[in-house]
Amino acid sequence: MSLFFTITALITMASAIAAMTLRNLVHCVLCLTVTFAGIALVFLQLGAEFIGFSQILVYIGAVSILMLFALLMTRGGTELTLKRWDPVHWITGTLIGIAGFGVMSFAIFNSSLRQSKIPEAKADSLHALGNSLLSQYVLPLEVMALLLTVALIGAALIALPEKKVFRRNASFSKNQESGNK
C-alpha cells in the first residue's frame, strides 16, 4: 500500500463520512463529490485511465449536478438542513447500508473473477476496451443506449407545456391587464 493510496483512501473515507453526517444537504452533496473524485483517483492508480476519467466526467460533471438541481428544485430552498437526530432515518439507513454491503460482498466473493489471476494492465487497454464493448458486450451496450434514449424522451415529455396551465395563465394575464387599467 503506497503513501499515495493511503492519502486517497483517507480523503475518500473522510468525505464519505462527512457526506453522511453533515446537516446541510448541499454540503453533503459537495462532500460526496470529493468521494467520487477519490474513487476516480483509485481507478487511475490501478492504471484504468478511461474508467477514472469517465468517473470524473459522469459523476462529478453530471450526477452531482443532477443531485444539486433535484435538491434545489424540489425542496424550495427551505428544507435544506436536516434535523439533528432522527432515529427512523438512522435505523432505515443502517439497514439499507448493511443490505447493500451484504449483496455487494456476496457478489464479489462468489464471482468467477476472484479465482482468476488479475492480468497485467495492457499498454493498449483503450483499444481492447473499445473492441470488447462493441463485440462481446454489444448487447448490454445497446440496451443501455436504448434505456438512456427512453429516459431522454421521457424527460422531454414531462417538460412539454401542459395545455391547461397555458389557458389559465392566459386568462390570468388578461385579468391582470384589465386590473391595471
Place this chain on the structure above:
Amino acid sequence: MWFEELLITIKYYLVLQMPGSLQPVGSAFLSSLPIMTSFGGLFALATLLERKMLGRIQNRYGPNRVGPGGLLQPVADGIKMLTKEDIVPKNADHLIHFLAPLGLLVSAMLGLSVIPFGHRLIALDIETGILFFFAMGAASELAIFMAGWGSRNKYALLGALRAIAQMISYEIPLILSALSVLMVVGSLSLSDVAQAQSGGIHTWHIFTPWGFLGCILFLISTLAEINRSPFDIPEAESELIAGHMTEYSGFKYALFFMAEGVAMFAMCALTATLFLGGYHAPLPILSFIPGPVWLFGKLTSLVLLFIWIRGTMPRLRADQLMEFAWKFMLPMSVVNLIAAGVWVALDGGVAAWILSGLLNCVAYFGWSRILSQASRFNPRTYRYAEEAGVSK
C-alpha cells in the same frame, strides 16, 4: 522540430541537475511552468486586445492612456484588482465562496496540460487526453454552482443555475462533434490527432465534410461552454447583475475572469488541434517555423474570431438558447457523427467525400427548413407563480 527538441533538451538538462528524489516533482514543475506563465500573460494581453477590438467595432479608441498605445493597461487593471477590498457577504458559506474561483481556475488550467504545443511538446501525454480535457470541463460546472450557492444571493444562484443548464446542454454537441474526429483518427490521444494532420493543409480535418460541420458545431458549443457572447446570458449584466459572480469582488473576481480567459484559450487550442492541424504548418515547406508558433497563431485567430462575434452578435434569450441546443445542435452533431462513420467505412476517397457531404448538406438544409416552418412567432407567454403578482 529543432525548437521543440531544444526545449526538451533544456528540460532534461535541468531535471538531471536535481537530486534524484526531487526529479519527478521537478519534471512536472518544469512541464507546467511554461503553460502557467505563458497563458497568464496571454490572458492579460487578450483583455487589452478585446477592449481595443471592441472599441474599433464600436467606433471609439479603447484604452490608450496607460503606456504606449494603452499597452500597460492590463498591469494597471491587475494592480487595481489586487488592491481592491475583498468583500464576503455575512451570510455566505465562507469556505465554498472561497473555493469556487480556485476550482474554476484550476480546472481550466488542467485542461491545457493535454494540448500538444509541438512535436513531443505536451505536458501530459496520456492515452485518454481528450477525455481528461472534457472531465476537467465538467468539473468547472461544479465550481460555478459553488460560486452561485455559496454567495447566498438569489441573482447569483439564478445565474449559476442558468450557466450550468446551458453548459450541460451544449456539452453534448461539443463532445459529439469532437467524437467525429476521434472516430476517424481512431485514438483519444491529442498528439495522435495532431499527428494525423501532419501532411499539410489538405490533410486538416476542417477540409472534409464531417470536419467542416463538426468544426462549426464545436465552435458554437465552445462559445456556450465558456459563457461568451452571444451565449453570455448567465452573466448578463442587464438582467442578472453579474450572475454567479455577483457577490465577488477584488482578486476573486479577477480569478473568475482569468479562469474564463484560460478556458477560452484551452478550448481554442483544442479546436485548433482537432480541426485546424494542431501545431503543424499549412505547407510542409514552412515546417522550419516551430510548432508552438503555428499553434499560438491558430489559437489567436480563433480568439479574434470570438471577439469579432462578441462585437457584432446580439445576445440570445435563455429559452432560444436551450431550443437551439436541443433542437438544432444535437441532431446536427448526431448526423455529423453518422457522416464521419460513412467516411470511416469507405476509408476516405471521393465516394466518401460525396456521400458524407451529401448527408450533411441534406440534413442541414432539410432540418433548418423544417425548424423554421415549425417555429411560430407568437408573443412570449409567461408562467406566473400562483399567488405572486395578483393585483388587488
